[in-house]
Amino acid sequence: MTGTPAQRPFFGPILAFPVTFWLLLTFAAPFAVLTLLSLHEYPDPFGPVLQAPSTAQFTAIFGDEFLVRVIIETLLLGAGVTALTVLLGYPLALWLVRLPLRWRPLAFAVILIPLLTNVVVRSLGIVLLLAPDGLINQALGLLGIPPFRHMLYTHGAVALALAQVFMPFMVLALYDVLQGTSPRVHEAAESLGASRIVRVFLVDVPLSLPGLRAGIIIVFLMASTAYVSATLLGGKKVWTTGMLVWQEALQNLNAPMAAALSLVMTLASTLFALSMIWITRRLTPWRSAAPSGFRRLPGWIIRMLDLFGPAIGKVLLVCSLLLLLLPLVLVVIQSFNDVPQATVAGFRAFTLKWYERVLFGGAYAASFWISVQLAAATAIVAISLALPAAFALARHRFPGLTGLAAFWTLPLSLPHVAIGVGMLKLLQVFTAIPSFLGMLAVHVVLVLPFSITLLQASVEQLDKAQEDAAASLGASAPWRFFLIVMPGLAPGLLAASIMSFLISFGEVTVTSFLTTARMTTLPVRIYAEASFSLEPTVHAVSAILIVGTVVLLMILNRLVRLDRLYAR
Amino acid sequence: MTITRRQAGGLILGAALAAPLHFTRTAHAQPKAGDELVVGIWGGAQERIVREHVEKALLAKYPGVKISYVLGGTPERRARAYAERGRPSFDVIYLNIFESRQAVRDGVTQAPTDAVPQFANLYDVAKLGGYGVAFNPVTVVYDKRKASKPVTSWQDLWNPEWRGRIAWPSYPGAQGTAGLLMAARIFGGSENAIDIGFRKIRELKPFAAIQGSQDQLFGMFDQGVADISIEFGSFTRSYAESRNPNIEIANPVEGQALAMNVACITVGTRNQKLAEEWVNLHLSAPCMLAYAQQIYYSPTVKNLSIPADLQPKLVLGPDVAKLVDFDWDVVIRNQPAWTNRFNREIAG
Numbered sequence: 055m056t057g058t059p060a061q062r063p064f065f066g067p068i069l070a071f072p073v074t075f076w077l078l079l080t081f082a083a084p085f086a087v088l089t090l091l092s093l094h095e096y097p098d099p100f101g102p103v104l105q106a107p108s109t110a111q112f113t114a115i116f117g118d119e120f121l122v123r124v125i126i127e128t129l130l131l132g133a134g135v136t137a138l139t140v141l142l143g144y145p146l147a148l149w150l151v152r153l154p155l156r157w158r159p160l161a162f163a164v165i166l167i168p169l170l171t172n173v174v175v176r177s178l179g180i181v182l183l184l185a186p187d188g189l190i191n192q193a194l195g196l197l198g199i200p201p202f203r204h205m206l207y208t209h210g211a212v213a214l215a216l217a218q219v220f221m222p223f224m225v226l227a228l229y230d231v232l233q234g235t236s237p238r239v240h241e242a243a244e245s246l247g248a249s250r251i252v253r254v255f256l257v258d259v260p261l262s263l264p265g266l267r268a269g270i271i272i273v274f275l276m277a278s279t280a281y282v283s284a285t286l287l288g289g290k291k292v293w294t295t296g297m298l299v300w301q302e303a304l305q306n307l308n309a310p311m312a313a314a315l316s317l318v319m320t321l322a323s324t325l326f327a328l329s330m331i332w333i334t335r336r337l338t339p340w341r342s343a344a345p346s347g348f349r350r351l352p353g354w355i356i357r358m359l360d361l362f363g364p365a366i367g368k369v370l371l372v373c374s375l376l377l378l379l380l381p382l383v384l385v386v387i388q389s390f391n392d393v394p395q396a397t398v399a400g401f402r403a404f405t406l407k408w409y410e411r412v413l414f415g416g417a418y419a420a421s422f423w424i425s426v427q428l429a430a431a432t433a434i435v436a437i438s439l440a441l442p443a444a445f446a447l448a449r450h451r452f453p454g455l456t457g458l459a460a461f462w463t464l465p466l467s468l469p470h471v472a473i474g475v476g477m478l479k480l481l482q483v484f485t486a487i488p489s490f491l492g493m494l495a496v497h498v499v500l501v502l503p504f505s506i507t508l509l510q511a512s513v514e515q516l517d518k519a520q521e522d523a524a525a526s527l528g529a530s531a532p533w534r535f536f537l538i539v540m541p542g543l544a545p546g547l548l549a550a551s552i553m554s555f556l557i558s559f560g561e562v563t564v565t566s567f568l569t570t571a572r573m574t575t576l577p578v579r580i581y582a583e584a585s586f587s588l589e590p591t592v593h594a595v596s597a598i599l600i601v602g603t604v605v606l607l608m609i610l611n612r613l614v615r616l617d618r619l620y621a622r
Numbered sequence: 623m624t625i626t627r628r629q630a631g632g633l634i635l636g637a638a639l640a641a642p643l644h645f646t647r648t649a650h651a652q653p654k655a656g657d658e659l660v661v662g663i664w665g666g667a668q669e670r671i672v673r674e675h676v677e678k679a680l681l682a683k684y685p686g687v688k689i690s691y692v693l694g695g696t697p698e699r700r701a702r703a704y705a706e707r708g709r710p711s712f713d714v715i716y717l718n719i720f721e722s723r724q725a726v727r728d729g730v731t732q733a734p735t736d737a738v739p740q741f742a743n744l745y746d747v748a749k750l751g752g753y754g755v756a757f758n759p760v761t762v763v764y765d766k767r768k769a770s771k772p773v774t775s776w777q778d779l780w781n782p783e784w785r786g787r788i789a790w791p792s793y794p795g796a797q798g799t800a801g802l803l804m805a806a807r808i809f810g811g812s813e814n815a816i817d818i819g820f821r822k823i824r825e826l827k828p829f830a831a832i833q834g835s836q837d838q839l840f841g842m843f844d845q846g847v848a849d850i851s852i853e854f855g856s857f858t859r860s861y862a863e864s865r866n867p868n869i870e871i872a873n874p875v876e877g878q879a880l881a882m883n884v885a886c887i888t889v890g891t892r893n894q895k896l897a898e899e900w901v902n903l904h905l906s907a908p909c910m911l912a913y914a915q916q917i918y919y920s921p922t923v924k925n926l927s928i929p930a931d932l933q934p935k936l937v938l939g940p941d942v943a944k945l946v947d948f949d950w951d952v953v954i955r956n957q958p959a960w961t962n963r964f965n966r967e968i969a970g
Contacts, residue, residue, distance in 0.1 A: 099704045120966050185845035207831050290792045290832035290969040304697035305794050306958040394864045395837060478705040566698045571660055571690030582665030582693030587857060588837060589666055
């Protein structure tokens with residue numbers, strides 16, 4: 055990998071090819087169907103996909119005050135969730151990086167708890183927190199403050215729920231780049247008289263901007279397409295476009311309206327993502343070797359930071375840790391609770407029957423293994439496709455790459471139910487291929503935007519000097535890649551693999567359109583049960599997942615270094 | 623139940639659609655080992671009950687056949703069945719009452735026939751749009767500690783004592799549909815004159831919440847967010863017995879609103895005979911009783927004796943006649959428009 059992009063102009067396109075090819079093969083078709091559907095004048099479930107184009111749906115959307123309001127509110131909700139995630143996630147990422155290495159597997163597991171627990175469990179946690187007699191009001195009561203009765207079923211409740219589950223994405227995106235800041239940089243800042251908190255703002259934050267960008271884009275796009283949490287905690291008083299898309303597509307069989315709404319949202323959120331990329335590029339002039347103007351903070355800000363910064367940081371850290379641990383407490387209690395429904399809040403009697411059902415009930419165990427296999431295969435394929443793409447983005451830019459990159463993140467900005475609707479029209483093609491392969495193809499599409507975004511930040515953070523040193527010592531390109539680049543990328547690869555695995559493992563929206571009798575994944579099974587009445591087996595599943603993750607991460611910690619070589 | 627002109631029309635249309643199937647059925651061989659029946663159904667207790675009481679009996683009768691389940695919610699299942707019309711991957715799918723009747727009209731699923739022996743014993747309302755397998759009516763449910771007197775009518779929702787304490791069910795969905803249609807009906811409207819329903823519901827605002835599912839509602843009861851709502855009696859009974867004895871299930875004078883799970887055989891199935899046997903076993907006494915005992919679903923067949931202790935918890939005999947049925951053609955045709963109106967006027 056020697057030479058600058060100018061010397062090897064073909065390198066970028068070659069690196070960008072695999073992921074583009076995969077998406078063209080598996081995602082372009084449903085996306086095209088979706089686009090065609092959005093141009094239908096009226097819904098006709100049995101009509102041909104190709105019809106004389108009409109802008110009727112778009113006219114209807116923009117002529118409807120309610121729909122326009124929901125679109126704007128959804129975008130604002132996405133922005134609010136993103137801000138909340140940064141606020142809660144940043145102290146957490148800093149904490150994680152400073153933690154001794156042997157505690158990290160456990161800390162990782164804590165951060166991943168929301169992703170390992172079912173959305174119903176998480177929502178229940180938020181309900182218990184915000185309810186009129188909930189934890190917050192009880193705590194306020196002890197201080198003599200009258201209760202807030204209307205915290206539930208508001209935008210705030212939805213934002214809190216979404217921030218909780220998206221925090222892991224933000225923390226993992228930040229973890230790797232924060233890892234990558236050499237301790238020497240910190241020493242330099244210290245010798246220049248910066249306190250720890252000032253260093254965070256003047257050194258860590260600017261240097262972690264690529265990770266922050268990755269986290270912000272991922273969280274914003276996910277938040278703006280969310281609908282399950284919005285339904286459970288918004289109590290239909292909060293509307294998101296994701297909910298409207300679901301309602302139009304499935305309940306009203308109005309695919310054209312669902313498609314048009316999805317496309318409008320996609321356009322809006324892609325514009326947001328592109329502007330984030332542009333802003334980070336402006337804020338990190340040193341990456342393109344442009345001169346960076348030295349900015350001095352006014353003295354009073356530094357004094358305020360020194361005075362209040364550490365305390366606020368600690369409070370935020372405690373808040374985010376509590377928010378992460380809340381579902382864990384619930385899961386532990388609920389998985390042994392002898393009640394018929396999963397959403398019961400009080401403990402009745404001890405039972406092991408939910409564990410028995412999950413582990414020995416046959417159906418659950420079978421679904422569990424299908425999900426594990428699918429998620430593992432998805433993670434491997436997605437990482438092998440995303441890694442070259444990340445190198446193209448970070449090191450081998452070529453004209454048109456920005457457009458391609460926007461195409462790569464499209465699956466993330468589309469509500470999953472819309473992808474499912476596109477897929478439905480192609481069901482015949484889909485059922486012709488083996489169902490595991492078909493599911494794998496779709497899951498990889500859904501996971502790719504995450505792995506590319508996370509890995510791009512990791513590659514940008516690599517220390518090029520180490521590679522140059524190796525090269526000058528005579529190491530050939532493949533040797534340098536395996537001995538220098540790969541170890542340097544290990545934390546990033548780990549983060550991206552965990553994310554890919556968990557996203558695939560938890561995916562239910564698209565999968566439930568494509569599931570077959572032999573390919574019932576665990577989330578589809580749980581969702582099918584939830585559509586009737588959810589039993590506490592989901593809590594047992596979550597508990598097993600959490601324990602499994604802790605064990606797996608501990609083993610991994612023995613085998614692979616979770617930190618960068620020079621970050622000790 | 624008297625048959626309206628529209629329903630008669632539906633029956634004739636259904637018979638016309640079913641007629642060629644009579645012909646093809648004779649061409650269908652008996653089920654043989656290796657045949658696979660694909661059933662689309664809800665998960666949890668429902669999957670367990672049919673595995674135990676339908677699958678086992680079917681396998682005993684036809685050794686070597688295989689039953690496969692595709693689990694999911696009704697909307698996904700329906701969307702998929704529509705996408706696969708005529709070349710279905712499902713043989714039997716379970717739908718709700720209004721979806722099932724529309725699916726027959728849209729040529730996605732078959733109208734019921736007497737090829738299923740238990741068809742003869744079905745209540746009349748369970749013979750439309752497929753084979754009704756369980757009555758699961760919707761009614762008013764409330765916290766009796768907060769009621770000055772027991773709720774005996776849908777009108778009681780408009781009693782000022784519930785102001786600000788109602789969790790209205792979201793529309794569409796069985797509960798929301800029942801709420802809207804009953805509101806229209808008791809104030810002199812109907813599915814053809816829905817406006818009064820919307821106006822009366824609007825009078826009830828502000829709501830304590832809008833509830834989107836029974837699980838969500840039970841959470842609201844647990845947390846003291848709301849005290850009254852419109853919900854499936856069956857689930858609410860399980861909830862009241864196991865968690866919250868203060869919750870009462872009303873039996874309004876106007877009747878409970880009909881809701882029903884329906885087994886539908888797809889048009890184009892390659893396992894016609896096996897599918898009919900499946901449905902017949904679902905309508906058999908052991909399966910119906912298991913549903914009644916485990917999740918309080920009321921039987922749709924008349925030839926069933928129910929243990930005395932279970933009878934008060936179900937909708938049986940005269941109460942079935944009292945179930946309020948609607949013109950589901952009109953309901954489903956207006957669903958998009960009513961959804962829009964509900965989102966804007968009631969929920970928004």
